[in-house]
Amino acid sequence: MLLPIKSSFCLLVGVLSVALGASSPARAEGAAPTRVELQASQDQRTVLTVAGPAGTRSFSLAELETIGLHRVTTSTFWAGEEGSFEGPLLADVLGHAGLKDAPAIKISALDGFSQLMPREDWLRWPIVLATRHRGEPMSVRNKGPLRIVYPRDMDPLLQESTFRLRWVWLVTRIEAGGQ
Numbered sequence: 001m002l003l004p005i006k007s008s009f010c011l012l013v014g015v016l017s018v019a020l021g022a023s024s025p026a027r028a029e030g031a032a033p034t035r036v037e038l039q040a041s042q043d044q045r046t047v048l049t050v051a052g053p054a055g056t057r058s059f060s061l062a063e064l065e066t067i068g069l070h071r072v073t074t075s076t077f078w079a080g081e082e083g084s085f086e087g088p089l090l091a092d093v094l095g096h097a098g099l100k101d102a103p104a105i106k107i108s109a110l111d112g113f114s115q116l117m118p119r120e121d122w123l124r125w126p127i128v129l130a131t132r133h134r135g136e137p138m139s140v141r142n143k144g145p146l147r148i149v150y151p152r153d154m155d156p157l158l159q160e161s162t163f164r165l166r167w168v169w170l171v172t173r174i175e176a177g178g179q
């Protein structure tokens with residue numbers, strides 16, 4: 001049976017809106033980091049120094065992974081990297097070092113690169129300080145052992161190029177910055 005044009009159109013719009021409505025919230029949920037239970041690393045070597053108001057703290061990979069591992073499955077700005085990243089939330093690491101209320105932090109890397117990140121970022125998005133990619137520790141060659149990972153697929157704003165600079169890899173030091 002042929003439907004009149006008007007009701008066919010309504011049917012098409014209905015099917016489309018159900019399809020779109022059903023897929024977008026599911027995508028947004030999938031993009032947010034979730035708590036994951038993994039056996040923490042046993043690696044006791046210091047990988048990170050955080051300079052806070054109450055002094056400087058060093059963290060080994062093992063210590064960072066006991067802060068509470070989260071997994072985020074996201075696209076990145078670089079081809080071939082998509083997949084999961086695991087690590088503590090940056091906000092939690094900053095909390096352990098008394099830096100959570102700093103107006104900005106300076107994140108420095110092994111290669112001499114550094115970037116400022118404003119407080120707004122870690123308050124607004126669950127940024128992961130990744131210790132793993134697809135569940136495996138990251139070598140220096142693979143931008144490890146520590147890497148900033150924004151939950152890029154959660155928010156279209158995170159696709160803007162400003163944030164590309166803040167995806168610091170080879171992270172070695174975090175301190176208050178920006179004044």
Ligand SMILES: Nc1nc2c(c(=O)[nH]1)N[C@H]1C(S)=C(S)[C@@H](COP(=O)(O)O)O[C@H]1N2
Nearest residue numbers: 109110111113164165166167168169170171
């Ligand atoms: N450790 C480290 N992280 C880094 C960089 C770097 O040189 N070293 N470059 C930053 C900048 S300026 C950008 S734009 C991107 C580099 O992306 P590209 O390699 O695609 O140019 O990563 C950021 N993270």
Ligand SMILES: [Mo]
Nearest residue numbers: 161164165166
């Ligand atoms: Mo850049």
